[in-house]
Amino acid sequence: xxxxxxxxxxxxxxxxxxxxxxxxxxxxxxxxxxxxxxxxxxxxxxxxxxxxxxxxxxxxxxxxxxxxxxxxxxxxxxxxxxxxxxxxxxxxxxxxxxxxxxxxxxxxxxxxxxxxxxxxxxxxxxxxxxxxxxxxxxxxxxxxxxxxxxxxxxxxxxxxxxxxxxxxxxxxxxxxxxxxxxxxxxxxxxxxxxxxxxxxxxxxxxxxxxxxxxxxxxxxxxxxxxxxxxxxxxxxxxxxxxxxxxxxxxxxxxxxxxxxxxxxxxxxxxxxxxxxxxxxxxxxxxxxxxxxxxxxxxxxxxxxxxxxxxxxxxxxxxxxxxxxxxxxxxx
Numbered sequence: 001x002x003x004x005x006x007x008x009x010x011x012x013x014x015x016x017x018x019x020x021x022x023x024x025x026x027x028x029x030x031x032x033x034x035x036x037x038x039x040x041x042x043x044x045x046x047x048x049x050x051x052x053x054x055x056x057x058x059x060x061x062x063x064x065x066x067x068x069x070x071x072x073x074x075x076x077x078x079x080x081x082x083x084x085x086x087x088x089x090x091x092x093x094x095x096x097x098x099x100x101x102x103x104x105x106x107x108x109x110x111x112x113x114x115x116x117x118x119x120x121x122x123x124x125x126x127x128x129x130x131x132x133x134x135x136x137x138x139x140x141x142x143x144x145x146x147x148x149x150x151x152x153x154x155x156x157x158x159x160x161x162x163x164x165x166x167x168x169x170x171x172x173x174x175x176x177x178x179x180x181x182x183x184x185x186x187x188x189x190x191x192x193x194x195x196x197x198x199x200x201x202x203x204x205x206x207x208x209x210x211x212x213x214x215x216x217x218x219x220x221x222x223x224x225x226x227x228x229x230x231x232x233x234x235x236x237x238x239x240x241x242x243x244x245x246x247x248x249x250x251x252x253x254x255x256x257x258x259x260x261x262x263x264x265x266x267x268x269x270x271x272x273x274x275x276x277x278x279x280x281x282x283x284x285x286x287x288x289x290x291x292x293x294x295x296x297x298x299x300x301x302x303x304x305x306x307x308x309x310x311x312x313x314x315x316x317x318x319x320x321x322x323x324x325x326x327x328x329x330x331x
Contacts, residue, residue: 003031005074006325007065009081009106011041011160011183012294013236014058016065017322018072021330028124028326031072036061037290040085040094041161045184050088055097062101069102076329080321081106082114082159111177114321115164118157119172121324122232122317125258126153154228154309157320158182158237158301160294163215165223176222180215182237182291182298189297196293198278205274208297212304231311234320236291237298242316243286244269251286257318263306266314270299 001020008015015035019028038057044050069077079098085091085108098106109117126149152173157164160183166175189207190197197204219225233242243251245261273281273296282292291298306314 001029002076002330003072003074004326004329005065005069005072005077006322006329007062007077007079007102008322008325009040009058009079009085011044011082011162011181012039012290013037013160014040014061014065015322016068017326018069018074019326021326023327023330028323028330032068033322034065034068036064037288039160039183039290041087041183043187044087044161045187048088049090050085050094055094058094059097059101062098066102077102077104078325078329079104079106080114080117080325081108082162082321086110087161111162111164112175114162115155115157115166115175115177116172117324117328118164118234118321119153119155119166119168119175119324120327121320121322122155122157122234123153123168124323124327125319126232149315150229152228153230153232154223154225154311155232155234156238156302156305157234158298158305159235160184163219163301163305165219165225167223167225167228174223176219178215178218180212180301182294182301185211185297185301186294196278199275200296205300208300209304212301213308216304216308225305225309228309228311231306231309231314233302233314233316236288237295238302238314238316239318240286240288240291240295241266241269241299241302244284249285251288253318256316259316260313261316262313263303263311266299266303266306270296270303273299 001022006017018032019030021028040054040058042051042054151169155166159181161181162177164177167173185208189204242256245265
């Protein structure tokens with residue numbers, strides 16, 4: 001066993017996983033897994049720079065994570081930064097702050113690297129499951145449920161600033177990152193005069209759909225989306241839609257992990273989110289406060305992907321890029 005700490009800093013959230021990893025058995029035992037919404041990518045699409053208040057929110061989370069890592073005695077730490085810090089002119093301010101707090105330099109990875117980490121984190125548990133569904137996964141209440149997953153997998157990681165598409169079996173066949181995510185789409189199309197449309201107008205929704213369609217066209221230049229047999233969805237927009245679909249009274253990771261959400265349900269939830277007010281979305285029991293204003297755009301990205309690929313359902317994974325980063329440390 002090797003004790004490792006992985007940090008994933010995206011456009012909307014920063015997450016920590018401290019785990020004991022055993023490369024020989026493929027076991028990754030969580031010791032601490034946590035997330036904070038820091039909105040590092042605030043206004044980056046408009047200004048090209050990381051806002052001072054966004055940096056301070058992120059550094060405050062880093063100080064908390066540093067204490068957790070030290071307390072649990074992780075042997076190795078890896079900090080991966082994604083879309084927002086790739087795009088920002090002042091990313092060196094971000095790098096220096098992280099090094100001062102955590103003692104490691106954040107790796108501003110490429111979209112292709114991000115996609116590979118996401119794929120490895122999401123599929124490591126799934127590789128032994130054939131189309132016949134003979135394997136079982138833990139389910140709510142410990143009873144388990146049968147899961148039949150045909151290959152190849154198409155893993156989609158819908159982030160705040162970008163979405164990664166990865167097609168593969170035991171390894172990656174093709175990958176592409178495109179600049180469409182829940183925060184980027186919200187800020188580009190729904191914010192006017194500093195206020196978010198509540199709810200969006202039909203014209204604004206059409207504009208988001210058009211941007212997503214263009215991004216999917218770009219993704220298909222590299223990744224043959226139509227060849228996928230199982231769609232696997234990652235990150236907060238997807239897990240929130242799944243939690244709503246399951247009718248949970250509170251966020252339950254065990255119930256959400258490897259749940260299946262049909263296309264019709266995703267469409268129903270997306271329509272509901274895009275037609276509701278801020279107060280109505282905030283009142284949904286499983287809604288994280290930091291996702292209230294961006295979840296409609298995130299759900300629309302997921303729906304558009306399912307419509308483009310012809311997927312009848314999405315398999316939801318709580319294991320994603322964070323787990324992939326941890327495995328990269330474990331060898």
